[in-house]
Amino acid sequence: MSETLAVSPVTEALFWLFSALAIGGAVLVVTVRDVFKAAVFLAGSFIAVAAIYFILQAEFIGVVQILVYAGAVSILIAFAVMIIADVPGGSRPAKGRILAAAAAGLMFAALAFTAYNTGWTDIEQVTDENAVAGLTGAYYEEEPAGSEDDSESAGARVIRAAEEGSEGARAGALIDSTGTIGTLLIREFVLPFEILGLLLTAALIGGLAVMRGVRTTDK
């Protein structure tokens, strides 16, 4: 696999730094008593997670994370805390704290065990020149030979690595993730994508309906 995906020591250090920030923020969210402070730490944790996305070469998801989570969700939660203002006792811990810690520890152990004991298909195993170009380098998409008159072969296009310095080639999927996600969403995942639009509309209307409250109809 190409050097494009090699991890430099600086990237490595930044990854651990932002991981520590994300986990530290998360710990404060679940331990601090003041709900508003918890919301602020949550926003910090979201931003650290966005940085992790950038480090993992998911620029589009990183930007969406900042817009949706650090922007919209954090503000929404902050507004909720301010409007409700029911925090004299703050967020009091429930009774089963030891049980909760045990469940969390058990879950962490199970996930860590799975992560280290599964033979993941490593991206380094991709050796084909055209496949590597499709992932990280410059490539062309073209119709497979002998199917020029087949109008339904658009989804069966093949990948060819571009010659060095040639123009018009597209950047590899991991490099140009935004464009590839767009194609993915309107080709392979078009039905989930449409259902998602429906879900968001339903959530918006449902949220408004719940917020208005049940009014007795006799005026």
Add this chain to the structure above:
Amino acid sequence: MTLENVLLVSAALFAIGIYGVMSRRNIITVLMSIELMFNAVVIAAIAFSRFTAPAGLVDGATPVQAASVRLALTGHAFAVFIIAVAAAEVALGLAIVFALYRARETTEITDAAVMKN
């Protein structure tokens, strides 16, 4: 930074989220913990996109299909879906918190055991 390292960070965030959901009584804090768990799952999805490859690319099948290359970013598409669902979830969740607060003057989970007013 390997796949296992990133999954470890994701697992830690998820476990903290579980602890928050189970150990806090304020509904807003519980919602925040759920958001932490959503974030952990998205990190895992992105990590799989970054460090693993679809079978169509590994087995050296020729010619390389354009769809196989696109599917290397399935994790990113999943991340988009998860983030959108999480946004819908938090909007609805906070609407329910408001409704509960108006009806009961409380945001404690233990006081919300009855659905009828």
